[in-house]
Amino acid sequence: MTERTTLADLTTMRVGGAPTAVHRPESVTELVEAVRTAWREAEEGPESVLVLGGGSNVVAPDAGVPGPVVLTGGVRGIESGAADDGLVHLRVGAGEPWDGVVAATIERGLGTLAALSGIPGSAGAAPVQNIGAYGAEIAESLVSVDFLDGVSGRIERVAAADLGLGYRTSAMKQGRRGVVLAVELALPPSDRATVRYGQLAAALGVASGATVPASQVREAVLRIRGEKGMLIGPGMPDSCGSFFMNPVVDENWARSLPPEAPRYPVGPLEAPVAAPLEAGPVLRGFADARSVKLAAAWLIEAAGIPKGYAIPGSRAQLSPRHALSITNAGGATAAEVLQLAGFIQARVSADFGVNLQPEPILL
Helix, strand or coil: EEEEEHHHHHHHHHHCCCCCEEEEECCCHHHHHHHHHHHHCCCCHHHHHECCCCCCEECCCCCCCCCCCCCCCCCCCCEEEEECCCCCEEEEECCEHHHHHHHHHHHHCCCCCHHHCCCCCEECCCHHHHCCEEEEHHCCCCCEEEEEECCCCCCEEEEEEHHCHHHHHHCCCCCEEEEEEEEEEHHHHHHCCEECCCHHHHHHHHCCCEEHHHHHHHHHHHHHHHCCCCCCCCCCCEECCCCECCCCCEEEHHCCCCCCCCEEECCCCCCCCCHHHHHHCCCCCCCCCEEHHHCCHHHHHHHCHHHHHHHHHCCEEECCCCCCCCCEECCHHHHHHHHHHHHHHHHHHHHHCCCCCCEEEEC
């Protein structure tokens, strides 16, 4: 089945022109056939075929795209599998909405994913972005993906270790062409979740590192995300959620920033070392260059761009609730969204020497 529509209808930013066609397969078999056919017949080459899940991490061009769009939303299902590692393994169809996956795992007494509640998009897109929030990432639970390889055309099972997962990135986001058909997760059989993020711990009234019922973590995360306007759905602004990634920089370079600029160590801190005075100096094992993560939202506001800012005459707006989100205030174009993003990048770069990187894919 094909139809004529625009990318504004298919993405949460609500911008973008028309593709040549839209295909809505209802099974893995139909998805594989639709993608293979589209790759084979695309006049502009296989790269012109766009495969979309929830459309929440994409800014589509006003002119549309030169090829068809294939939607994965019809590929559903969450199946349990046996394993001998003491973990519960789940195989999740690419089209399952991610937040629904989190809710389903908590209902099954599996709490590991609770901090990833409220993240928009589909399960198949989750490893592409290596989604993460509040101290958790999908990489921690991902075992493998079923992958339709864009070069060989074959279906492969690719281990998580071979996906190049990093901070909001993967080999697929960096150019490995193909389509995720399903993801395999491995979760501990516990209905509790460990709280590893200060803001979330404060919202729950517990110390960082505490374990609490996963349902409580989910409720707190959804409440926080809602207050920030970082949920997608009724009553929420049209957006991609976070538009910029928090930059990771060398710790020594970060000292050039104002002292009030938030910064968070990347990786575990080295434990303190105590030794008798007569033992002499104790050599530490610090790496030559340590990294810290900066708060992109702080950099944006400190560069003089307040929440709710819009370039005069533009319908793209910085969210009134959170400086990391660019929103479509009504009828915005992709050009207006990118104009505001470029302005923010230029101001932050000029003031602090930091190049903010977009989190969504800019087609």
